[in-house]
Amino acid sequence: MATIPSSSTATGGSSSTPASDAETLRRNRILSSKLYFDVPLIKVPVIYSSSYDIAFLGLEKLHPFDSSKWGRICGFLFMDRVLDKSRIVEPVEASKDDLLVVHSESYLSSLKSSLNVSIIIEVPPVALLPNFLVQKKVLYPFRKQVGGTILAAKLAKERGWAINVGGGFHHCSGEKGSGFCAYADISLCIHYAFVRLNISRVMIIDLDAHQGNGHERDFSNDRRVYILDVYNPEIYPYDYEARRYINQKVEVVSGTSTNEYLKQLDKALEVAGRMFDPELVVYNAGTDILDGDPLGRLKVSPDGVTSRDEKVFRFAKEKNIPLVMLTSGGYMKSSARVIADSIVNLSKKCLIDLERAPR
Numbered sequence: 149m150a151t152i153p154s155s156s157t158a159t160g161g162s163s164s165t166p167a168s169d170a171e172t173l174r175r176n177r178i179l180s181s182k183l184y185f186d187v188p189l190i191k192v193p194v195i196y197s198s199s200y201d202i203a204f205l206g207l208e209k210l211h212p213f214d215s216s217k218w219g220r221i222c223g224f225l226f227m228d229r230v231l232d233k234s235r236i237v238e239p240v241e242a243s244k245d246d247l248l249v250v251h252s253e254s255y256l257s258s259l260k261s262s263l264n265v266s267i268i269i270e271v272p273p274v275a276l277l278p279n280f281l282v283q284k285k286v287l288y289p290f291r292k293q294v295g296g297t298i299l300a301a302k303l304a305k306e307r308g309w310a311i312n313v314g315g316g317f318h319h320c321s322g323e324k325g326s327g328f329c330a331y332a333d334i335s336l337c338i339h340y341a342f343v344r345l346n347i348s349r350v351m352i353i354d355l356d357a358h359q360g361n362g363h364e365r366d367f368s369n370d371r372r373v374y375i376l377d378v379y380n381p382e383i384y385p386y387d388y389e390a391r392r393y394i395n396q397k398v399e400v401v402s403g404t405s406t407n408e409y410l411k412q413l414d415k416a417l418e419v420a421g422r423m424f425d426p427e428l429v430v431y432n433a434g435t436d437i438l439d440g441d442p443l444g445r446l447k448v449s450p451d452g453v454t455s456r457d458e459k460v461f462r463f464a465k466e467k468n469i470p471l472v473m474l475t476s477g478g479y480m481k482s483s484a485r486v487i488a489d490s491i492v493n494l495s496k497k498c499l500i501d502l503e504r505a506p507r
């Protein structure tokens with residue numbers, strides 16, 4: 149589990165242990181958070197803010213990442229008239245107190261160093277910038293996305309599904325950021341769901357090409373969380389310790405084709421459904437499995453991504469389990485179009501409803 153400062157001011161008798169103090173403090177932080185707010189029914193459970201997008205002096209071009217992917221996904225949905233701008237949900241930025249639910253004070257303080265942030269997001273020139281700029285242009289967009297991931301669980305519980313058009317920072321744990329992931333939004337989302345939605349069984353289905361070592365470390369010994377991770381073992385992060393915490397590991401090597409990938413996924417979902425009975429699914433839907441992605445090194449076609457998403461949504465829907473989808477990694481310019489097309493397909497197959505008439 150992630151640590152919480154033990155010098156807590158949590159309530160509790162003098163006989164309470166530091167661990168229970170930490171748990172009380174975490175609970176209080178979650179209960180007093182502003183991230184869970186009521187969303188009117190006129191809105192669809194698609195969460196996005198224009199402040200998700202990172203565009204900054206051209207530096208964003210140095211990372212092999214389409215850093216305005218999130219806005220472009222929504223742009224396609226608006227342009228294709230699949231979704232009206234006024235009906236998407238704008239999240240609240242995660243505050244320091246919100247982040248402390250999973251992160252340690254020392255980790256959050258480490259982000260006050262531009263050098264540390266530059267290492268986490270893998271953009272060396274960011275080290276040279278004053279930290280207030282790094283906060284505003286890089287970390288603020290991430291904190292908005294974190295707010296979106298956390299809110300998504302509440303919306304999914306109410307509506308059956310929710311898509312955060314961002315988030316999925318699965319390399320970040322409570323103690324350490326890396327691989328473009330500065331905050332552990334998945335771990336945060338799940339802790340909020342435990343307390344605010346009164347649930348105790350969550351399944352993470354992590355289908356980004358990379359291993360989700362952040363949430364794996366955070367929930368290493370937590371039996372409330374079942375992790376299915378389908379990843380390429382030949383690429384970053386090579387986190388062998390975290391691999392031990394995966395409940396169901398499916399390794400797909402470089403060059404895996406669409407057919408082979410989908411066959412493995414069918415089998416994996418069938419097994420997962422027998423092994424665990426979740427009350428919430430958190431689906432990390434990275435598109436770096438796409439053929440041509442220089443980092444993921446798999447060979448899944450755009451239609452393959454659409455089928456993949458459809459299979460996961462069907463898995464949850466058939467069992468009546470609320471599902472949160474996060475867009476996670478996917479570093480090519482083509483990713484945004486593929487994600488938008490997949491969302492349209494989910495709507496066509498009646499797995500999500502973007503059309504519900506305003507009340």
Ligand SMILES: [Zn+2]
Nearest residue numbers: 356357358477
């Ligand atoms: Zn990835």
